[in-house]
Amino acid sequence: MSKRIDIKNLDIYYGKFHAVKNVSMAIPARAVTAFIGSSGCGKSTVLRTLNRMHEVIPGAYCTGEVNLDGTNLYGKGVDAVAVRRMVGMVFQRPNPFPTMSIKENVLAGMKLNSKRISASRQDEIVEKALSGANLWNEVKDRLDKPGSGLSGGQQQRLCIARAIAVEPDVLLMDEPCSALDPISTLAIEDLIHELKEKFTVVIVTHNMQQAQRVSDQTAFFNLKAVGEPGELIEVGETEQIFTSPEHEDTERYITGQFG
Numbered sequence: 051m052s053k054r055i056d057i058k059n060l061d062i063y064y065g066k067f068h069a070v071k072n073v074s075m076a077i078p079a080r081a082v083t084a085f086i087g088s089s090g091c092g093k094s095t096v097l098r099t100l101n102r103m104h105e106v107i108p109g110a111y112c113t114g115e116v117n118l119d120g121t122n123l124y125g126k127g128v129d130a131v132a133v134r135r136m137v138g139m140v141f142q143r144p145n146p147f148p149t150m151s152i153k154e155n156v157l158a159g160m161k162l163n164s165k166r167i168s169a170s171r172q173d174e175i176v177e178k179a180l181s182g183a184n185l186w187n188e189v190k191d192r193l194d195k196p197g198s199g200l201s202g203g204q205q206q207r208l209c210i211a212r213a214i215a216v217e218p219d220v221l222l223m224d225e226p227c228s229a230l231d232p233i234s235t236l237a238i239e240d241l242i243h244e245l246k247e248k249f250t251v252v253i254v255t256h257n258m259q260q261a262q263r264v265s266d267q268t269a270f271f272n273l274k275a276v277g278e279p280g281e282l283i284e285v286g287e288t289e290q291i292f293t294s295p296e297h298e299d300t301e302r303y304i305t306g307q308f309g
C-alpha cells in the first residue's frame with residue numbers, strides 16, 4: 051500500500067488538442083500532493099492520467115510515462131481496470147450509486163473486482179472502509195438505507211469509503227470539497243490528513259488555504275495563453291511554494307494577482 055508515482059515527459063491530448071505539455075514530477079508515497087493553477091491549465095487532465103481515467107473520453111490519449119513504484123501504468127500489457135483498482139478516485143460531486151444502500155455502495159468496487167466475498171468478510175470490509183472514511187459512527191445503524199439519503203458531506207465520505215474499500219495504493223481527489231459546506235469541508239480535510247498515513251494522496255484544489263492546510267507538496271500548473279497546452283511551472287514543498295516560490299507566475303497566482 052501507498053506507492054510513489056514518477057511522471058516522466060507526460061503529454062496529454064484530446065484528439066488534436068494538446069492539453070498538457072511535458073510534465074515530469076515525482077509524487078511521494080504517504081504524503082499529500084496538491085495540484086493548483088488557474089482554470090483550464092490541465093490539473094484534472096493530469097490527475098486523470100494517473101489512473102488512465104482519461105481513456106474513457108473518446109479521442110483522449112497521452113504519451114510519456116506514469117510509474118507506480120517503478121511500473122509504467124502505460125507499459126505493454128498493463129490493464130486499465132487493474133490500474134484503477136490500484137489508483138482510486140474521488141470526484142468533485144459526491145456520486146454514490148443512488149439505488150444502492152450505504153453498505154452496497156461501499157462494496158460496489160469490491161464486487162466488480164472479485165467473484166465471491168463471504169457475508170462476514172463483507173461486514174468487516176464495510177466497517178473498516180467506513181471507519182477509515184470517518185463515517186462509521188454516523189451510519190452504522192442504517193447501513194441498509196440508501197446512500198443518497200446522506201448529507202452532501204456524508205455522501206462524499208461514503209465515496210471515499212467506496213474508493214478505499216478496495217485498498218488502493220493511491221487516492222486521487224478532484225476538488226473533493228467544492229460542492230460542500232465549510233463544516234463538511236473541514237471534516238474531509240481532517241480525513242485527508244489521516245488517509246495519507248496509508249495512501250499516497252493527490253488532490254486538485256482551487257482553494258489556496260486548503261492546499262496549504264492539507265498538502266505536503268504543491269505543484270503549480272499554468273497556461274501561457276488560451277489554446278496553448280498547460281504546463282507544470284514548479285513543484286516543491288508546500289511551505290516553500292507558498293512562502294518563496296521560484297517563479298514569478300507562481301507568486302502572482304498564490305497572491306491572487308491572476309487566475
Ligand SMILES: Nc1ncnc2c1ncn2[C@@H]1O[C@H](COP(=O)(O)OP(=O)(O)OP(=O)(O)O)[C@@H](O)[C@H]1O
Pocket residue numbers: 064067069087088089090091092093094095096107280
Ligand atoms: N473531455 C474533454 N474534451 C476536450 N477537451 C477537454 C476535455 N476535458 C478538458 N479539456 C480541455 O483540456 C484543458 C485542461 O482542462 P482541465 O479540466 O484539465 O483543466 P483544469 O486545470 O482542471 O481546470 P478547472 O480548474 O477549471 O477544473 C482545457 O482546455 C479543457 O477545455
